Amino acid sequence: xxxxxxxxxxxxxxxxxxxxxxxxxxxxxxxxxxxxxxxxxxxxxxxxxxxxxxxxxxxxxxxxxxxxxxxxxxxxxxxxxxxxxxxxxxxxxxxxxxxxxxxxxxxxxxxxxxxxxxxxxxxxxxxxxxxxxxxxxxxxxxxxxxxxxxxxxxxxxxxxxxxxxxxxxxxxxxxxxxxxxxxxxxxxxxxxxxxxxxxxxxxxxxxxxxxxxxxxxxxxxxxxxxxxxxxxxxxxxxxxxxx
Amino acid sequence: xxxxxxxxxxxxxxxxxxxxxxxxxxxxxxxxxxxxxxxxxxxxxxxxxxxxxxxxxxxxxxxxxxxxxxxxxxxxxxxxxxxxxxxxxxxxxxxxxxxxxxxxxxxxxxxxxxxxxxxxxxxxxxxxxxxxxxxxxxxxxxxxxxxxxxxxxxxxxxxxxxxxxxxxxxxxxxxxxxxxxxxxxxxxxxxxxxxxxxxxxx
Numbered sequence: 088x089x090x091x092x093x094x095x096x097x098x099x100x101x102x103x104x105x106x107x108x109x110x111x112x113x114x115x116x117x118x119x120x121x122x123x124x125x126x127x128x129x130x131x132x133x134x135x136x137x138x139x140x141x142x143x144x145x146x147x148x149x150x151x152x153x154x155x156x157x158x159x160x161x162x163x164x165x166x167x168x169x170x171x172x173x174x175x176x177x178x179x180x181x182x183x184x185x186x187x188x189x190x191x192x193x194x195x196x197x198x199x200x201x202x203x204x205x206x207x208x209x210x211x212x213x214x215x216x217x218x219x220x221x222x223x224x225x226x227x228x229x230x231x232x233x234x235x236x237x238x239x240x241x242x243x244x245x246x247x248x249x250x251x252x253x254x255x256x257x258x259x260x261x262x263x264x265x266x267x268x269x270x271x272x273x274x275x276x277x278x279x280x281x282x283x284x285x286x287x288x289x290x291x292x293x294x295x296x297x298x299x300x301x302x303x304x305x306x307x308x309x310x311x312x313x314x315x316x317x318x319x320x321x322x323x324x325x326x327x328x329x330x
Numbered sequence: 331x332x333x334x335x336x337x338x339x340x341x342x343x344x345x346x347x348x349x350x351x352x353x354x355x356x357x358x359x360x361x362x363x364x365x366x367x368x369x370x371x372x373x374x375x376x377x378x379x380x381x382x383x384x385x386x387x388x389x390x391x392x393x394x395x396x397x398x399x400x401x402x403x404x405x406x407x408x409x410x411x412x413x414x415x416x417x418x419x420x421x422x423x424x425x426x427x428x429x430x431x432x433x434x435x436x437x438x439x440x441x442x443x444x445x446x447x448x449x450x451x452x453x454x455x456x457x458x459x460x461x462x463x464x465x466x467x468x469x470x471x472x473x474x475x476x477x478x479x480x481x482x483x484x485x486x487x488x489x490x491x492x493x494x495x496x497x498x499x500x501x502x503x504x505x506x507x508x509x510x511x512x513x514x515x516x517x518x519x520x521x522x523x524x525x526x527x528x529x530x531x532x
Contacts, residue, residue, distance in 0.1 A: 090530060091515070091528070092527070092528040092529075092530050092531060096331060131333040131336040131338065132331055132332050132333050132336065133332070133333070133336050133337050133338045134332050137338050137340055138338075138352070139336075139338050139354060140352050140411055141411060142410060142411070164338060164339045164354065168333075168335070168336050172334075172335040172336070173335070177333065177334050177335070178331065178333070178334075179331075179333045180331055180333075185515065185528070186514070187513075187514030187515050188364055188510075188511075188514055189364075301360070301361040301476065305361075305367060305476060308365075308366035308367065309366070311366070312366060318366045318368065318446065319365070319447070321365050321366050322364060322365055323363060323364065323365050323366065325360070325361050325362055325363070
C-alpha cells in the first residue's frame with residue numbers, strides 16, 4: 088500500500104537555523120508532489136515503541152526538496168528533538184502530503200493575500216514560492232508578523248524576491264522592534280492597519296490565507312471582516328495550543 | 331522504526347489507557363476552523379431538523395432553551411493528535427431533540443450543518459442512545475464563539491471535526507454523504523480508537 092496516508096521513511100538531509108527559535112528541516116522522502124499549503128504528518132518512535140506524531144506544514148514549493156520549519160516549544164515533546172538532537176542522516180517516518188482546504192495552486196488565480204504570524208509562515212511560504220516559480224501574472228501580498236526582524240523566517244529570501252517581482256508586495260509587521268524597510272509596519276495587524284495595507288496594495292483579494300496562532304488568526308480575521316472582506320474568501324489555519 | 335535519540339514524554343499509565351493511539355494529552359483547548367469565526371445573533375438564531383430539503387422541526391434560541399438539558403463529562407480527541415480529558419459539556423441531547431420534534435428518524439444518516447457553510451456527516455447510530463448533544467455550555471459557561479458558540483454538535487466518541495461548530499441544523503440524508511473534511515481526504519466515520527483519520531485508514 089502506498090499513497091498519502093501510508094507511513095514511510097524519510098531521511099533528514101540538512102537542518103538549518105531559520106531564526107533563533109525556528110529550524111528548517113530538509114527531508115528526503117518518496118512522496119507524491121504536494122500542493123502549496125499542504126502538510127506532512129511526522130512520527131518519531133522511541134526504542135521501546137512509544138511514538139509521537141505531529142503535523143507540520145510544508146514550506147517548500149511543489150517539486151522542490153521538502154522543507155519543514157519547526158519552532159521550538161520549550162515544553163514540547165517533538166520540537167526539541169528537531170532542535171537539539173536530530174542530525175543530517177537521521178531517519179524518521181512521514182506521511183502525506185495531506186490537506187485539501189488550506190491550499191493554493193496557480194490556476195486558482197488571484198489577487199492573493201497571505202497573512203502569517205510567526206511560524207505560521209510555513210504554508211504561505213510554499214504558496215509564495217509556488218507563485219514565483221509559476222511566473223503567473225497575478226498580484227500577491229504577503230504580510231508577516233514577527234516580534235523582531237530577526238525572528239522573521241525567510242525575511243532575506245522574501246526581500247530578494249520582492250526586488251525582482253513588481254507584482255509581489257511583502258510587508259513585515261514587527262511588533263517589538265524597529266522595521267527594516269520603508270514598507271514595514273511596527274504595530275499590530277488590527278483592522279485599521281489591515282485596511283490601510285490593502286488600500287496601499289491597490290488590489291481586491293480573491294483568495295485570503297491566514298496562518299498563525301489562534302489569537303493571531305482571530306485578530307486578523309476580525310480585522311479583515313471590518314475591512315469588508317467576505318468570510319467565504321478567507322481560509323485559516325491555526326497552530327497548536329500554545330496560546 | 332526507531333528514531334535515533336528520540337525518547338518522548340510518556341503519559342502516566344492512567345492517562346495512557348485513556349489516550350487513543352497516536353494522541354497526546356493537552357490542558358489547552360486548541361482552536362481549529364476552516365475560516366473566520368462567525369458572529370451569530372441569538373435573536374435570529376434558529377436550529378432546524380430537516381429531511382433532505384424538507385424541514386421537520388425548527389427552534390428559536392428561546393425555544394431551544396426550553397428543551398430538556400443534558401450534561402456530559404469526558405475526554406475529547408482531535409484528529410490533529412491532541413486529546414483533552416474530563417471536559418464538561420451541557421446542552422440538548424439528540425434523543426431529546428428527536429423526541430421534541432416528534433418524528434421517527436427517516437434515514438440512518440445525517441449531515442451536521444454549520445453557519446460557516448461547514449458540514450460533516452454522522453450516522454444516526456452515533457448520535458442517539460445518549461452519545462451526542464447540541465452543546466451550548468462548556469465548563470459551566472456559555473460556549474464561546476471560537477469553540478463553536480452559541481451551539482455546536484458534540485459527538486465525543488468520534489474525532490472532534492465531527493462535532494461541528496456554529497451548528498444551525500441536522501439534515502437526514504438518504505445515504506452517507508461526505509461533508510467538508512470527508513470530501514478532502516478525511517475518514518467517513520472518524521473513530522479515534524481505530525485511528526480512522528484519513529479516508530483510506532481501515
